Amino acid sequence: MNTIKIDQDVPVFSLEHDPVLPGKLFSMRHFEGMRPHESELLVPHRKDYYLLVFARRGDSRHWVDMTPYVTTENTFYFFGPNQVIVKEEPKCMWGTAIAFDREFLALHDNASMAHLPVIRNEQNTHELKLAQADVTFVEDMLAKMQKEFMQPGEWQQKMITASLTLLLTYLSRLYDEQYKSITSPNDKSLLKKYQAAIEENFRKIHQVSEYAALLSVSPGHLRDVIKSQSGKSAIVHIQERMVLEARRMLFHTEYSLKEIGFDLGFSDASYFSRFFKRETGVTPAEYRALTREMYQ
Incomplete structure (x- = not known):
């Protein structure tokens, strides 16, 4: 196992310099049979952005805050700033990844997303299991977002924001159902x-x-x-x-x-x-x- 030496800090990777999902505020990528980038493999690191990955297929192991996970099909994984991540195995994976940073969430049209359970992640968890109906909904939303992402234009940002808000709201409902958040629905x-x-x-x-x-x-x-x-x-x-x-x-x-x-x-x-x-x-x-x- 690689560890960080006493004269080093856990490296922090930014979205702008991400080797797979480079972007300034928001990025997205569909991948078929992609392996982890060498710069992240076996290296404990943090990300300074949010990363959401819908895994269609894959069986590699990774760690999030000392907890091991084996990637399983039809599962949604989410990472947030400050979590310590280790990608352990160079195995292929099929799915779609979305990444955005705090500045993206701070934009006026996006502010409401920062308060959704799947983004706040008060349970400090990492994965959501999807039923077939959930997979159908998620696949549809990701396809719409991918289409907008690949076609820059005047309305691109608003269309992506609308689709992402709907997707994160849907995932937040699953988050509450699966992790039974005990926080009050009142003003917090x-x-x-x-x-x-x-x-x-x-x-x-x-x-x-x-x-x-x-x-x-x-x-x-x-x-x-x-x-x-x-x-x-x-x-x-x-x-x-x-x-x-x-x-x-x-x-x-x-x-x-x-x-x-x-x-x-x-x-x-x-x-x-x-x-x-x-x-x-x-x-x-x-x-x-x-x-x-x-x-x-």
Whole structure:
């Protein structure tokens, strides 16, 4: 297994320089029997864009945030920024890929897509199984988008946006059905702001009261709203994000436990180890050994 050395960072691949789907804001490609590009094969990496792949056929194995997946037919896979990905096998795959970055989602006509469950991916999952009726719908939408993508014109952007919005809305319904999201259907603006604040600050801010100050609300109000809207306590959101990053670094890098703890805001390696064991049931060293043994 390739790992990132202590003087390196996990590489981040941009859409503009993607070897398969190069584009500035949006890209799309249909492929028959395509193999992973050598630059990505066996290299732990992150993407700074969203990638959605409808796999018609293929049986290669890849990893997303330490979880292995074997590509299966008629399955929709989705990747988001920050997830650590490893493509393990140079096997052929048949399907269609769509890629777009945060700037694309920030465009006025596209803003609503950023709030869809399959894009927010609050369950931090990666695949959707499609029934035959779903396959028919997805194939039809992808064909329409591919036609527009290959014919630049005045209305191309609006047509692609309309089709992509419909496709992502359909996939979001499947996402909720398959992963049974427990988030409230009511307004979740504070929850979204809280999650965004954690994503930006989890390495240095570990207390709910500090996030409350950052969001200009009282700690009690923040705790009540987050619990009611997510089903999890506010502190759990912070802890889960810290554990996820720790697991990524333990699995994909050669950083020492002290270095990982320091990166996550722990001044003492033993405190980091106690925190990790409390949250996962194993020590960081045990987790690293067990997961790498599993990888082989």
